Amino acid sequence: MLRRRMLIMLGVVLIVVLALGGYKAFSIYQQIQQFSAPKPPINVAVAVVESRAWQNRLPAIGSLKALQGVNLSLEVAGTVKALQFESGQKVKLGQPLLQLDSDVEKGLLGTAEADLGLAQVDYARGSKLVGDAAISKGEFDKLAATQKKAAATVAQLNASLAKKRILAPFSGTIGIRQVDVGDYLASGTVIATLQDLSSLYADFYVPEQMLPKLSIGQQVQVSVAAFPDESFNASISAINPKVEDATRNVLVRATLPNPDSKLLPGMFANLQVILGQDTQELVVPESTITYTLYGNSVFVITPKKDANGQPEKNAKGEPLLAVERRFVETGERRGGQVIIRKGLKVGEQVVTGGQLKLDNGTPVAISADSAAPVEQRDQPKVD
The missing domain is CATH 2.40.420.20 (conserved putative lor/sdh protein from methanococcus maripaludis s2 fold)
Known part of the structure; x- marks a missing residue:
């Protein structure tokens, strides 16, 4: 009885093993068929x-520069008495921008002008007397020298007063001011930058072998990161007459109009020089x-x-x-x-x-x- 039961159990186990083996073999067969089947496109x-x-072009990179641009600074030291501009303001040629305290110079100028007036009167009187031989020629020469000295003193004080103020050297846009009223400024202190943005220069370098393909007036397309979807037209206005020893490149300058003041000096520029026939x-x-x-x-x-x-x-x-x-x-x-x-x-x-x-x-x-x-x-x- 026990032997019969064991045989039955072995038979059941064998059937289960065969079923599992068959299922596994069928799965492997399906996988083989799947891999061997042509892949769908x-x-x-x-x-x-x-x-x-x-269109043949020569790519280059460069930077923009203002047509005119300066850092406004003082030649003499002094205390700021008046600021006559606002940051970012457009100014015109000769417009007053800054005034230093100049009371001492004005007082000295008044004295010098009085001395000059007296010297001129003495010179006019002496010129009549020397003609009548009432004074000697040597005394008249002293009167003439005194007049010239007084005039030179007045001119010197006027020049000193002129250095106490800053006038706009050209029309343009002034930057952010760096000083305030009451500040004591040493000579050379920068008070702001002034840039003429009506036109800009685009300076860039090209290899020396490209020189024969460049000429004055040649068209250049300029693009900047600030306006990636826009292209600005420029033309070559100058080619440096010297090749850089270190790089064997030549500096080229293109000029482009900037009527809307969208472009600013110092911007990085990508340039495409139009070379000629397509x-x-x-x-x-x-x-x-x-x-x-x-x-x-x-x-x-x-x-x-x-x-x-x-x-x-x-x-x-x-x-x-x-x-x-x-x-x-x-x-x-x-x-x-x-x-x-x-x-x-x-x-x-x-x-x-x-x-x-x-x-x-x-x-x-x-x-x-x-x-x-x-x-x-x-x-x-x-x-």
Whole structure:
């Protein structure tokens, strides 16, 4: 009886083991079938490689400078008696800006002017007397010298009084004032900055080999970080007649109007010097390029082929597509587009996004609205 019971238990265990083994084998079979089944194609957006006119430009970086700009400072020391401007105010040429205490100089000037008046009277009287031989020529010369000395003293005191005040040297916008009424200022103290913002200079460097392509009046496009969507037109106004020894670069200056005073001196500027005639270049969106240390590449749409090298088709008779990684030589980038020097042909389709999901031979399907030419899609226009 016991033996029979043990045989029954062994039979049940064997059945359970066989059932589990069969289930496991079926699961493995399903997984093998899943991995061996062809992968569904990945939907991708593409762009068409085009040949288009590309405007030749020389990129450069520089900084903006005011047409005229100075730090207003004093030549002499003194106590501030009056401030005649507000921070950020627009001032005109010759407008009074600051007055130092000048009571002592004014008092001395009054004395000097009185001495000058007396010397002039004596000189006028002496000129008559010397003609009548009433005084000697030597005495008349002393009267003339006294008059000149008195006039020089008056001129000296007037010059000292002029140094006690600051007048606007040109029309412009004055900056934030750095002093207050009652401050004692040493000579050379800066009270504010004055900038003429009606026009600006954009100074930048170019390599010496580019000199033959530059000329006075050549157009330059300027952009700044403060206004990323705007471009400002400038023209080359000066080229330095000396090449920098350390860098072998040449300093170039462009002038640009600034009627709205939007641009300020000291701004960092990106510049594009317009070099001349357009050239035909192969262009693709920059998003198609995969940049790596071992080279730049794109994924090109190609027909999927079987083991015999024949194009494969789906059940509807439509050709199946795959991607091919192709290394390319890129050129200038501008406005979201990049020039392809080598590696692509006109009319080929390249993947514009999702490259991390792709590898050589990955099956793909083109999205219905993604195969339009570059200019028909939302790509920035190349000037």
